[in-house]
Amino acid sequence: MNDFLKYAISQGASDFHIALGNNPVMRIHGELIPVDYPPIAAMESQRILIEILNDQQLAALGKQKNVDFCYKVPGIGRFRTNVFVQRHGIDAVFRIIPQKVPVFDSIGLPQNMRELAHYHQGMILVTGPSGCGKTTTLAALVDLINETRSAHIITIEDPIEYVHGNKVALINQREVNSHTETFSSALRASLREDPDVILVGEMRDLETVRMAITAAETGHLVLTTLHTTNAASSIDRIIGTFPPEEQWQVRIMISESLKAIITQVLLPTIDKKGVIPAFEILVVTQAIAALIREGKTFQIPSIQQTSQHLGMSLLDQSLLKLVQDKKVNPMSAFAKAFKKELIEPFLESK
Template identity: 45%
Template sequence: MSVDMTELLQLVVDEGVSDLHLEVGAPPMVRLHGDMTPLDVPPLTAQDTERLIKTIASEAHLQQIQAVGTADFGFGFGDQARFRVSAFKQKGVFGTVLRQIPNTLLTFEQIGLQESVKDLLYRPRGLVLVTGPTGSGKSTTLASMINIINQERACHIITIEDPIEFYHYHKKSVVIQREIGVDVPSFGEALKRSLRQDPDIILVGEMRDLETMEAAVTAAETGHLVFATLHTTGAARTVDRIVDAFPTNQQAQIRTQLASSLVAVISQVLLPRADKPGRVAGFEIMVSTPSIQALIRDNKTFRITSELQTGAKYGMHTLDAHLVELFERGVISYTELITKAQDQESVLQTLRQLQQEAQQQKK
């Protein structure tokens, strides 16, 4: 019995699977709620994986795999879902991983983001960074933000992605979506060109290199609202990561530019739920204030965390504080809380304090 790609994709959509893995010598594997599970079919042969990849890849993508070993692209499965694909060669045979991109965009409430973050979407200019490890839901959060702007503001939005994940249609705004390798060669090139296309909002799928970071900061300084992602966890580390990407003689200048242009850093992780099937996002939120701007300028990012702890009135909180809150509500397990916490000792101390307060209230 040969495995059919359409049947596999239909199963992925029906079961709410996040990823589908096709490898020689193993049955198709799916990632459901964070765990890898094999499907009840025979292991795939080299002929199987090659046949399955050829049903979704274009001739140009197949040539790219032969030439450089990998091709990344997106495609639509009817009107049910889109998939982001990474097809590759390993041990001389084909393999592929497909990530499902749901068609329905989530509300802030469904994502778990507080309403105060929505204010960021109405800023006239500045840089908003959504950060976190791979697979933490950054793309979903950004797509939801763009969707809200598209529904509520009359703007010109340009997205630069590799590949395009969520399709945005013109609503109140006009949305231009450019794909790296298809419409434009690189993020840096697309960003520089976009400034001549009269944008209000620019989404940069990923700030991968120095050229892209420079262009994003410049765009934010020159009157545009720029959204971008970075593979960092926590606000302080995000600022350090950008500054460290620049040559030493430019770091003081970029700190000054970041201090004035950075509007917010939203850092997120995805965790398995303890209360029901599915996953939940944990967030750290930093909103730029005069004191945080001073810390960035003066190279004192290590003190940002204490600003977050006392910045509740600005809608700020640390990732650890949010994880403790999720644990207290029974949404995540103790193991997830401790393994994902940035400062485990501090979290344990907070839990002890909460237990003491609960005992005193019982008395």
């Protein structure tokens, strides 16, 4: 297994798949590329995957039929790993975690977003589809806080991906299943651990969402993620998590605690030698807060479109600029755009 992973790193892959009955597969710049290796047989799959699991992980696989963990190979790297049972046997996906913690200036966010690191309370959401770089953006924000503030940062992750050393800040990193049972239990405990900043890897359930909002309301900066495609839908997703009788109160709480939403997607560069992010940014102003309270989130995009001077933007605006600057293929941007008519003229000219 380690030889496979070493090869994947050498090829610049972001993910490596063990798929029973098929060649191993790498994802490189968003494209799935088969490895020149014979199809994986059932016995080989079981052997190479079972041997990397400890007893706790093996028990979880037997009970839940899938298990998440961070696989560490000294001298090679760290991998966010999911081993799962499918109809033919056992498969696995390894996400390659870069060795270095990303710095803010490397992730492509506008410079005015550096101000997010100076917030002392509230919630900052990073959203987008799986594999779009949410974890990288959060890691860069944590690193920026680590460099600039004397703060106690607690991260709750499943699993721990980027490993942060203490700089100006003090950082404690906790992994679900290894250091705590659930996101919500770790989040509840963190409020008694004198935190300034709490990173929650993902808000998966009502209790975690509730605790994250409580932490943001009680003087802590909460950084977290959702699998949503734009700012307005992110707000609706949070509110919709709660029972109907609580939603009016949650709207008020969100309008007061939410500070910013960063939505992102990744696109292959025009030369196909890498990927580049496109961002949608929402900064919660008084006008945005009023729309949240009044249940008028459908009006938020119009304010984003006209508030670029405040650092806001829509995803479509970011995609359009990447096309105009000839950084991405128009067809790639067209596939990600909401208002596809913005990109269509570039397809026709091409």
